[in-house]
Amino acid sequence: MLEKTTGIILHQLKYTDTSTILQVYTRKSGRNSFIVRGSGNRKTGKHNIHFQPLSMIDFVMYYKESRGMQSIKEYSVSYTPADIHSNIKKSCIAIFLGEVLTSVLKEESPQEELFDYIRDSIIYFDTLKEGYANFHIAFLTGLCSFLGFEPGKKSGDEDMVFDLVNGTFLPIPPAHGNYAGIEISGILAEFFNCSWEDMNSIALTGSKRNEILSVLIKYYSTHLPSLKKIK
Secondary structure, three states: OEEEEEEEEEEEEEEEOOEEEEEEEEOOOEEEEEEEEOOOOHHHHHHHHHHOOOOEEEEEEEOOOOOOOEEEEEEEEEEOOHHHHHOHHHHHHHHHHHHHHHHHOOEOOOOHHHHHHHHHHHHHHHHOOOOOOOHHHHHHHHHHHHHOOOOOOOOOOOOOEEEOOOOEEEOOOOOOOOEEOHHHHHHHHHHHHOOOOOHHHOOOOHHHHHHHHHHHHHHHHHHOOOOOOOO
């Protein structure tokens, strides 16, 4: 049947010389795989810019629940994050987040609040001209609550390590050994409690930012065993 919805592009992959496979998170039916035919020829290939990670489209699709890959009848641009696509630093963040979202979002499991969180975050990210170096960390810490493993709050200075299994801050390392060290735990506690406006006030070097990301991905993997390895 034909179904109209809005989708966020997560990933695109060239399938043949004339077709592309898209991973799209839709408002009505969760994450879906789509095949777009004719995307490699001269007339329609130019439209691939609309399928860059974190772009948003309104489209009509031929939807069949039992079908592994859906097809798009027609589409129009809902929102193009132009600054994300023209800024190499932002586009790298967009590709990274697209890969994470492709891996963690479930097929055919719609959540309108989650869709709105992702959409609003993209628009906010696109409008930032500076102070976005920590955006992907702040986004992932906020995403946890929508995926079912929202971390607990740090209750006091005595809670110095973050338990990755139970999502809580503890005064001493847990017996299972899956936890973040004191410094990283303190930084994570700041991110778990900060707003978008406050995220850039958390001063991090590039190497420390990567270390935080590694711990966050480990936290995700602990609660989502199917999560593939993310670079």
